[in-house]
Amino acid sequence: MTAVARPQVGAPARWEYPPHSEHVLSNGVQVVFFHLPGQHVVSTRLAISAPLWSEPRSREGVATIVTRTMDEGTQSRSADEMAEALEVNGIALSAGMLGSGMLVDLDATADHAERGWQLTTEFLSEPAFDAGEVGRHVHQRLAEIEQELADPGGRAALEWARSFYTDSSRGSRPTAGRASTVAGITSADCRQFHAASVRPSNATVVVAGDMDRAQALTSLERTIGRWAQPAPARGAADASPSRDEVRTDPDRILFVHRPGAVQTQIHLGSLGPDRRVDGGWAPYPVLGFLIGGSPTSRLDSVLREDKGFTYGMRAGFRSRSHDGVFTVSGAVRGDSTAESVDLILGILAEAGKGFTEDELHSAADFIGKTAPVRYATADVVAGEAGALRLDGLDSTFVTDYLAQLSQLTTDDLARAWSLWSDQPRSIVLVGDAEAGADAVKALGRGEVEVVE
Template structure:
């Protein structure tokens, strides 16, 4: 028997790694029911836990001003019993069928989520029908959820990051904009909510017209349109409406200043720095903006963390993001830093952000583009991620064809396009108009006695101290 020696080895050429092919979001089947409900189906072979998502375009400002938060209470009590089942019986039915259920309200509308084993889709849809068409809203359960929400409000105000965001939206948006106030309402408005308010809100707004239901997963052998029509075809149509909430975002005339929320003795300071941003219909395309946010504050290697975390050691991390709404949006950078470096960190952060006007390198833009575009197949590999994206797009007045086209466009984004996107954003927000800090809304939650003078000395604009 012979043995091979190094002289006998055959040189094997190194394989060539080709760039991945463009990726498309899975195609949707579309079925419109006579009552105005739209069904979107996504067949994902091998995923036997189906994800069902329902989006109802109920605008937040449909809530009475003195009952804000009623939509949140309604969403949380939909499954607390129906005409034919007590709250305990309904929960037992969900458990017996292995159905995961959730509901909530956002700026885009009411969302209901079901995750269900393929074989029990039909009974799951019937339970969905019950919460939509015949919820009982027991007074005792409404009162319990009101108490829970009041406790939640207290908790939100005690957590620095949440308190910073509350102060930010209050400062950033015009006073008569519903988004300037908490989605779930304030203590005064939630405390006034009664069962009658919940019943009235449900009856007026939770209707089929303009709503979208998404079913994603392994649909082989299922007639999903027939199952959905059998369960929800009798859902009341209600007044005609679009599948998304039309709006124009209005910002406070005096939004560009610093708010310091006093937190005596705080050992860290939480911050939000933001300005008006684009929506997905932005001139020049939406694709450059996620890449731009990634380069500035989307990873530990981004510009913000490179200084505040890696070089200075002031933070565990800060993040930047463009948040589009149906009309307009915002650009935010948020995080927390050690208390003793609060003022210095705010100054450094503003300088980093405003330094973006100097342009971006091809290398950093390519890193951002590659990360977002090449991780997309993994991000949307599961039925729940597909369903979440589909209902989110529907509530924004779009389809997942936008997701595909935007990813294709993203692959073509260059540093020149990112520079142009920043220039458009900065011009619209009034950033870089001559004075350092111009155009930014800055909120800091920390010890005012320790930081107020130092923050004011930064020269970034007037400082307002808020004491809870």
Template structure:
């Protein structure tokens, strides 16, 4: 080892308190130790003993920017390949081990500039993870064979279909990249790559890529959590030291995008229902001094009521309900993007004129010190949120080390963020946007070219053809044969577990106010934040069928000002505290959710109380909300996933059951709702008698109770009776339904039946049964067969969705169109075989995962809030996790068989396919469940 050093980061709250009476926020320090192995691997350790878990992250300095034209998508392909197998972990690799050790699930991501692999595990599995990560880096590439490569190509191509080809506006970033960056620029192509490049990749191409980039001197390993640095260092040296160093890798030069003259492009999008304008300007790379001011500029121009874009485009011109701008800064270059999805049939030239008017407004007025301060306050809170888990801290350390060579660069990063001035914001606007050339894309619905910007030229987008049997075939059962890479010790022997961590259930306090409001809380001071959810039972269940969507509109309108504060004043009051408060509605409740620095909790709660008890009910805002909701509903009409979700709910619950309805309502119902309907809903149903407050964070029970005195006095209880809607029984025979979406590149599958409520005695046991079937990610049979075995899908899952009412058992996936039938047949066979083929080994894996994963069950504030939600919703005991452990330990294969026969019987299910009827409808007869029922008229085929 060389260059060993120990560093302690002191990151100060550099914002002054709102007033002198507020106590000062204590200093937060992040400790880390960094070592460099002789082979060049950077290793960083961070100790955090607040939970018995460790996050392990391997970050490799290779993304799509290190690829070459014609061989794009390789970096992302490797993100997939490295989970599959290595010489010593064997088939299933890290995914298989993750299930046994109770990990969060091995995961990863690829960007333009890096690929990372990450997972949080119980601390007793740390040596196993170090062993596995070393195997990934040094003992992997021999396991990649032609069949493995062929199958994973299909998985990645399915991911592209799901995330790009089958999604509204999915091709937009592709068009931008091709036109913002020259052909030889490494940001010219997308991270996902092209289907053609992936298909053309040879085994030797793949091996060459790995051998060049996946070397220790191009990687950073971070271990963050409850660990002993001395012991962890010995393990790292043992498993990583003999992996050879690679060739020296020179850094790529910084190189911005270039737009010689403003370029306008359009594309008629098969899945778009309203037109969208995106404008993009080239800017600077990450950590450039101007990147920080560009972040502020993008937020100021489009975030909130006072934002110039929103004042002009939303309030004045009423062209849209939302504007969005973000500064995307990567290692080599950056861009700033402005995107506006206009209302139905609006011409984008009108939108562009509005943008220019908003820019003129900004030029005349600039940004005030007050606005700059509130934006920085939000950045402060977001910074602490990013450090609220050991994985978050680990990712930050890995990123700074990868891009700057210094894990402690966070201090400089924060300093640069807080150092932005109003002059800086105006300077970067004048430098990068004002009078500068840009790329403008107009994505419009099919046959609506007239909505695009005048002078736009057709964008070059390659659409995949749907051809049955077109994909390359492969045999996933072929075992790779190779000579194992030599090692100084037997690496095939998996390291033992360490000492088993004890299950530490957070202490929960409960209370009830005189007005009936129930309080559930957990005190936790790992970071100086408080999160709370004030949940009022009812939600859409309290609506009438002719006013569908009124609960959603009520919740949304509560965000829009108070009796004494305009929308702008309310937003500014929240932002000045660095807080977030938002109200939302779902099927069973309306929730006010807040996040705040602990020092600002009292003021944040006061604003939430004002929103709850003194709504503004602004007519103008109500009108805008209705238009925005109608626009969302129009977009859902052509979004295959939204269509599948809405259609499936109607099939499960029946059209007369409120649980079958879209929480947004329908276009006709939303148009018919008046502000008096909203006031009536609010006055009748917003009551503490059906409400609870869940609180997690750096605040005591005593301070929480004291803070609620005002709410207790002012919020008067009323009787609220929530209707009960009986969920139908499972069907007595299978029925196949088909919903046509022409040209769909994937079919969305939703298979299932009514099953259980969360309060039923079988609910948790059934969830245990489902782990190996479809709930266990890569441990599940559905994933192993349809993704890993056949390459039909990017992902498939199954779950029980019950709440206080009986919910459904559902299998859901997006599969490539030309294997729609084959996918359904594979699912059918798995379900038929499951009760008889569930083995003792399956049971052992299930028990190991569900028991060991409890070590990380309460690490984050979100996890603690979910725990409180379970306790409050379903009358569970505070230690219900311990009770569930007993269920798992007592589970048998006979009980699994019984549960599977009762709740996942394929011959008593609804089988819904949302896809291209012209090519797939007739084929579904072969499933053997009768004539498919077409739910909508077959639409006219749109020519690509």
């Protein structure tokens, strides 16, 4: 029997983000189009530059309420009629707020995409903001706030932002608002914010899927292209960018007391880079992966595998509008709180001594070679492109940083880590302070404040 030679496996070809074309509708709306053969569900992302800092301080959360109520009835249809029109055409619709703006998500088959854009244009142009619908969503948001405060992870993240940024910084307060600001939101507030911020001049439409480009542009022109620019709203909030400021004394530990808690939620954070950082973005996903982005990361190797203190810790760099953050978060056994904090800080300090070639290649290979799977659907392609547009970038950013991965050296990682490792940090613990606060104080890692 003749043996068959084993085939040689070569290096994978370089992957690039799907190519796109750009256009402008007659009303000024920017269009980014990705033709993706085989993706029969067409994904649309409408990115509207309506940043959180454009909300009135006394009505923070109004942007989120607007995203939740724009499609809850228009001047032409009731909320039930709008819901029925979406359902019978198989159209999935949602919307939400990022720090830099609003994203409206629409998914439909190619045959129903134009109908989806027509309904989107309707609620963009003539939302009713019915008092009953707005009131319902305000009550839902107030219930969410209670749940966020009751959840240890949510409470830790909220307290970290409040303790890290100054009170005047928008980043110190929840994206969707606090109870004191949400409770007073009315239909009039929604109309005012919508008129001031949800405008064609602020919008980019990203379309991804198996749809003819000429057909798509024609359909967009007779739908979203007819979205008229409203007159300037009186009393519109100042939408000029506002950089968040870090407190002058952030190096402290805040312990939120939860009597009898058997676990302690840890949330540590410090300043990090944005996507435009000198030297490129590529080192930072790698660093996050190695420190706390996988089951084999340095944090999990010690706290989970060696010590058995946690089911898993996570760490990584996250870019924001004008800067970024580095965070570590996870829950540990309550009786290990102090030791866990000490170990985490020690692991972060040890990272300053550098990373090995094996670590670098394992992380770079995972991030780079799984990209084709992560970006395999029209939904993800459109979503990433829409979020990048709100940050003033296009999808070539992804191609460029993935290409940079293969060129990284351990010196690049060391340099990138050194730029941000000495930044001021805050630590929030949510657990039984009576059982653990004294041991945390004894670490000498910073001032410890206990709050109820």
